[in-house]
Amino acid sequence: MSVFSQDGVSLYFELRGNGPRLVFHPGTLSDLRVHPTVFDSPLARHFEILSFDPRGIGQSNSPDASPTMFDYAQDLKRLMEHIGWQDALFIGESFGGMVLQEFALLYPQAVQRLVLIVTSSGGPGGASFPLHKYDIEAMNVEEKVNFFISAGDSRMPSSNNEQIETALYTPLRNYYKQVCEISINKPEGALCRSRQLQARKGHDTFERLPELRVGTLICGGRYDRIAPFENQKALFQQINESRLGIFEGGHHVLWQDTLIWGFILSFLKLT
Numbered sequence: 001m002s003v004f005s006q007d008g009v010s011l012y013f014e015l016r017g018n019g020p021r022l023v024f025h026p027g028t029l030s031d032l033r034v035h036p037t038v039f040d041s042p043l044a045r046h047f048e049i050l051s052f053d054p055r056g057i058g059q060s061n062s063p064d065a066s067p068t069m070f071d072y073a074q075d076l077k078r079l080m081e082h083i084g085w086q087d088a089l090f091i092g093e094s095f096g097g098m099v100l101q102e103f104a105l106l107y108p109q110a111v112q113r114l115v116l117i118v119t120s121s122g123g124p125g126g127a128s129f130p131l132h133k134y135d136i137e138a139m140n141v142e143e144k145v146n147f148f149i150s151a152g153d154s155r156m157p158s159s160n161n162e163q164i165e166t167a168l169y170t171p172l173r174n175y176y177k178q179v180c181e182i183s184i185n186k187p188e189g190a191l192c193r194s195r196q197l198q199a200r201k202g203h204d205t206f207e208r209l210p211e212l213r214v215g216t217l218i219c220g221g222r223y224d225r226i227a228p229f230e231n232q233k234a235l236f237q238q239i240n241e242s243r244l245g246i247f248e249g250g251h252h253v254l255w256q257d258t259l260i261w262g263f264i265l266s267f268l269k270l271t
Contacts, residue, residue: 056192153250
């Protein structure tokens with residue numbers, strides 16, 4: 001177990017593998033104890049990967065009452081300095097993609113290449129699904145699971161998910177059930193999760209994105225309700241040196257369309 005602490009923030013992180021340096025910033029409520037993670041992906045065979053639980057999530061803490069995307073970007077910068085990384089390749093999924101937009105604008109010299117997966121710019125480019133408007137913490141585990149599943153994939157109805165094709169529904173149910181159950185054991189978890197959702201609500205990089213001068217790959221899921229295609233298109237149009245790929249999946253497209261890994265790997269290995 002590796003933990004980095006500074007100014008009251010403690011971040012649980014994992015560093016594994018060999019090869020070029022790659023940072024993977026996970027999405028909303030992601031917890032490295034819940035699989036699959038980036039370390040279960042094909043990328044694990046090609047890179048030295050740094051991933052972590054963002055402040056307040058999983059085994060990390062969140063002492064600030066109102067953290068912003070700037071704070072999350074600063075957390076990553078300090079963590080990189082702690083392990084001695086000056087630059088790296090970057091992948092951000094969902095909430096992680098929002099943080100990495102902010103990070104890349106603040107620290108362009110640190111970003112070799114950038115991959116944004118199922119994320120949004122906010123502002124005129126469109127916000128992601130407004131999770132902050134729902135009283136998620138008042139739901140029981142089954143209600144939370146079905147809420148996240150239906151919110152993230154247009155192939156899922158809002159009820160009777162058991163009738164959906166097992167190969168599609170079961171992995172999503174297993175993942176979210178683990179996330180929801182493991183979070184119960186964290187006394188301050190509800191407050192920390194609420195803080196993350198509020199930071200997500202305030203995210204808006206749209207007008208600044210043309211300032212990015214780093215090769216960027218944008219990946220979306222065809223059935224994603226949380227970060228729909230229109231949001232991916234807006235990112236693509238706003239970031240000058242960008243490419244866009246849409247794949248067969250919802251918000252969990254990384255684990256639903258195997259073609260996406262080869263697409264990402266090819267982009268990261270470009271010189």
